[in-house]
Amino acid sequence: MPDRVLLTRPGARGEVLARALGEAGYATAALDVLRFEPVALSDSARTSLLDLDLFQGIIVVSPQAATCLAEAIASYWPQLPLGLRFYAIGRATAHTLYAELGVPAVIPTRANGEDSEGLLEVASLKVVAGKRLLLARGESGRELLEERLRERGAEVEAVSLYRRRYHPPSPPMRTWLENGDFAALVVTSGEILQHLVTWCGPVALNQPLIVSSPRLATLAETLGFGSPHVASGASPAALSAEVRAVLDPRGAIFDQGDHEKGKRR
Template sequence: MTGWRLLLTRPADESAALSDVLAEAGIFSSSLPLLEIEPIPVSDTMRRLIQDLDAYCAVIVVSKPAARIGVDLLRQYWPQSPDLKWFSVGAATAQILEDHRLDVSFPAEGDDSEALLELPLLREAIVRPDPRVLIMRGEGGRELLAERLRERGASVEYLELYRRGLPQYPPAALPDRIEAERLNGLVVSSGQGFEHLHQLAGDAWPQLARLPLFVPSPRVAELARAAGALTVVDCRGASAAALLTALREPPEPVL
């Protein structure tokens, strides 16, 4: 695997943690964060959703930023956490919730919406009259999760806790970084991360589209292929473990 030289695009702190894991496996990486997390100011609607938390049969937290911000809100309005079922898309998000003594379930294999939807405990949680599910997330994303839950008879509401902005870079920052560091693979962790990659690439996108692109889910893979990416690898999750597994499979690094 040491032939890989990867561009990481997650928020700075997450890219740093992923870079450490990759380095232990002998994989070079370079970080150019393409997502900047901005908490959304607390509104009356957000307060209502948090205060009515015990009306839900399940709360799903889809990302680490959602977990961190959600836990802070929970502390403000619930001195003692309500007794309900918590779910997360992946183990890293679950760990943040567990650190605050919440009982969280998540898929053992695959940290994406599809894997979560197959989780027996989630299926059991919504088998009741008029099931209500709350999804904690950033603005936009994870629509598949709500669609499938509604198909199963659940009423779904969103608690949107943050926005994902694109940090400011010079126009050629992305292709210049790839050329200067001889990078041969690109990693994105979300649909919006890919959209920012595509946007920042600008006129250089046709060249960058030839590089292997590692994505976290079928939805993001479809988005990337529609934009012209030639070699898209679905890691079936955004975790370091999922990426390392995908790196052990073809394609070979572009040298």
């Protein structure tokens, strides 16, 4: 069985993951099934950006959203308003916000996970009644954050900054998926997982699937994947470590609590 690891994360973050796995001795191939496209701001989005200094919190759901938000803010604010509080869904998003805007961001704890569910556990987002929050995201993203924050009494204004475009895998990668001709598949997005399952044959569905959260593992099992393994996070280091643990368990040292989770690590 080939030792190639198939990657689905697009852009620079995918390249970082590929380098991390390459340094660990694994051959990688990028499936390149997802690309981001900017979208024109709606009238309501422009109004929200002009009112940026009136928000009690700015929530950013991905590194792509952080990059697009920084570009949009620069069009309306020569200098970033003081006192803004930013929230990021994970460390990569927080790093992008700091690189683009020079601002720190509140992130979920490692224990709660780098996803919408984890961010909703942040203490200051549990008491938001009457607060005005801006949600920077892509089109057709998950609605959980907006729904839960509204239920908690916040006034949430969602701003769509980009869209995702999905493409079929190109040859020979389509054949690899059809035949299960790879050692492991790494996926960090539910939408990508749902897109890829249509190309996966029976063998591929039972090859190791490395995902970044228990939510994705549950989705994977629902879609028919038989061997999901949960990394400790969505960072390149966490994903690379899980690939090594799964493909070369002799060289891995497990925490007993994690090891007992088996496939759902």
